[in-house]
Amino acid sequence: MLTFSHLILGLFQALLLLAAAPLVSGLSRMVRAKLHTRHGPGLLQDYRDIAKLLTRQDLTPPNSGFAFRSMPAVMLTTVLVIATGIPMLTRFTPVAPIGDLITVIYLFALARFFFSLSGIDSGSSFSGIGGSRELTMGVLVEPVMLLSLFVAALLAGSTNLGAIGSAIADGHVRSATATVIAALSFAYAIYIELGKLPYDMAEAEQELQEGPLTEYSGPSLALIKWAMALKQTVVVAWFVGVFLPFGSAPEMTVFGLLFGLVAFAIKLVLIFAAVGVVENSVARVRFRLTPQHSWVGVGAASLAFVFYLVGL
Amino acid sequence: MNGFLIVNGLSGLLIVSSLLVTLAGNPANSARFYALQSFILVMLFVALAGATGSGELYLWSFTALLTKVILVPAIMYRAFRRLSDPAIGTGAVMPTALSIVGAAVALILCFVVASKVTLPAADAIKPALAVSLALFFIGLACIVAQRNILKQVFGYCLMENGSHLTLALLAPNAPELVEIGIATDAIFAVVVMAALGSRIFDTLHTLDARQLTSLKG
Numbered sequence: 076m077l078t079f080s081h082l083i084l085g086l087f088q089a090l091l092l093l094a095a096a097p098l099v100s101g102l103s104r105m106v107r108a109k110l111h112t113r114h115g116p117g118l119l120q121d122y123r124d125i126a127k128l129l130t131r132q133d134l135t136p137p138n139s140g141f142a143f144r145s146m147p148a149v150m151l152t153t154v155l156v157i158a159t160g161i162p163m164l165t166r167f168t169p170v171a172p173i174g175d176l177i178t179v180i181y182l183f184a185l186a187r188f189f190f191s192l193s194g195i196d197s198g199s200s201f202s203g204i205g206g207s208r209e210l211t212m213g214v215l216v217e218p219v220m221l222l223s224l225f226v227a228a229l230l231a232g233s234t235n236l237g238a239i240g241s242a243i244a245d246g247h248v249r250s251a252t253a254t255v256i257a258a259l260s261f262a263y264a265i266y267i268e269l270g271k272l273p274y275d276m277a278e279a280e281q282e283l284q285e286g287p288l289t290e291y292s293g294p295s296l297a298l299i300k301w302a303m304a305l306k307q308t309v310v311v312a313w314f315v316g317v318f319l320p321f322g323s324a325p326e327m328t329v330f331g332l333l334f335g336l337v338a339f340a341i342k343l344v345l346i347f348a349a350v351g352v353v354e355n356s357v358a359r360v361r362f363r364l365t366p367q368h369s370w371v372g373v374g375a376a377s378l379a380f381v382f383y384l385v386g387l
Numbered sequence: 388m389n390g391f392l393i394v395n396g397l398s399g400l401l402i403v404s405s406l407l408v409t410l411a412g413n414p415a416n417s418a419r420f421y422a423l424q425s426f427i428l429v430m431l432f433v434a435l436a437g438a439t440g441s442g443e444l445y446l447w448s449f450t451a452l453l454t455k456v457i458l459v460p461a462i463m464y465r466a467f468r469r470l471s472d473p474a475i476g477t478g479a480v481m482p483t484a485l486s487i488v489g490a491a492v493a494l495i496l497c498f499v500v501a502s503k504v505t506l507p508a509a510d511a512i513k514p515a516l517a518v519s520l521a522l523f524f525i526g527l528a529c530i531v532a533q534r535n536i537l538k539q540v541f542g543y544c545l546m547e548n549g550s551h552l553t554l555a556l557l558a559p560n561a562p563e564l565v566e567i568g569i570a571t572d573a574i575f576a577v578v579v580m581a582a583l584g585s586r587i588f589d590t591l592h593t594l595d596a597r598q599l600t601s602l603k604g
Contacts, residue, residue: 367483
């Protein structure tokens with residue numbers, strides 16, 4: 076049921092995340108600096124970076140076309156659209172048509188598709204290889220994501236993210252073991268999607284893994300950096316909304332929303348702090364070995380599916 | 388009815404812990420995970436005793452706590468801790484992901500078999516019965532698809548846990564004597580196998596089952 080207040084709530088939480096995203100990425104940078112025992116940038120450094128880039132000149136390679144120019148806007152808006160549909164402050168999805176797991180997965184795939192397409196479209200061979208690396212990563216992560224979410228959807232009896240979250244929060248899922256395994260494998264997929272070590276490094280735009288960024292400059296680069304920070308936040312919010320919905324508001328009341336906001340902020344900070352610790356205590360894994368790791372995720376998700384089938 | 392739900396839920400954890408035992412990096416870690424699995428098994432016995440009202444099962448869970456959670460893992464941990472063969476790696480023949488999928492497939496097949504069982508006692512606990520069968524086959528697979536002879540001992544232990552669970556599920560009122568028979572059997576088997584493993588390592592300096600092709604000493 077989509078009412079006007081739901082729409083407003085969806086827009087509010089999307090804009091809230093958009094405003095908070097550089098803060099979250101600033102937090103990971105701060106955690107990394109602390110773990111390296113160096114001074115490091117301040118918490119607001121990413122706001123300053125984006126503001127500086129927005130005032131610079133936007134240069135495009137002569138051979139680039141439509142996909143290259145539209146990618147920053149497409150990526151940012153796609154992630155914003157996803158953010159309106161994910162249950163964050165509330166148990167239910169604010170904009171129900173978007174808060175469906177299949178829609179969300181495809182919207183993420185759309186953002187990824189444009190990201191790697193822009194790499195190929197820029198005309199630089201280095202960017203092109205970076206783009207294909209990004210797609211390979213997607214092929215490896217998405218099966219884990221799909222399978223674990225499908226298990227959760229089967230257990231809850233709905234593909235709506237809010238319905239899955241409320242079923243888990245109320246303990247209405249049939250199998251606790253299957254839910255926990257599905258949650259763990261989904262968390263693993265989310266971790267790869269975050270673009271952190273040992274699989275990726277979202278900030279390393281000089282390297283192959285963020286190759287599509289090579290040719291961007293000025294406001295476009297600012298938008299992409301902002302979109303990537305937003306994507307990390309939204310992806311974690313997705314996990315929180317589905318598998319850790321505790322503390323969010325079951326009804327739409329002012330007090331409930333405020334409490335939900337506080338609970339959501341605490342969960343977000345805790346998860347990013349934990350991710351920061353993991354990220355800085357591992358070495359980078361060779362890309363050739365990534366499939367072996369991600370297949371373990373597929374195995375765990377299929378085990379969760381079997382647990383659901385057997386009724387454990 | 389609720390008690391049987393707990394039994395089924397705990398049996399799911401048995402599958403997870405058996406995979407941890409099988410996939411652990413070295414035998415000492417496997418011993419820790421095996422203690423964890425036995426502890427889950429003991430809790431399952433207690434839950435089952437509460438659900439069926441069987442007094443014997445409480446006694447079973449107590450002896451299982453002594454033998455399987457404390458004694459057998461301690462023996463294996465002490466014996467296996469000092470034996471290491473870097474050349475063998477984890478010793479697994481199959482990739483990790485394939486082992487997990489294999490366990491899932493085994494569980495499905497066992498569930499198909501268990502759903503054919505028409506005993507009135509087995510109605511509420513069919514998932515747990517499927518797990519007990521699957522546990523047996525995971526143990527068997529651990530013996531077959533593992534080159535490290537110490538990890539193969541854990542395969543035997545998993546099979547033994549599986550058959551123990553089957554017995555508890557289908558005959559919760561069996562006398563304590565049966566339990567003692569199973570428990571002592573397992574302890575002596577593990578002691579003998581641990582001694583054999585140590586002797587093999589001392590003589591041949593390898594833990595790889597494929598290297599054991601000649602008689603020595």
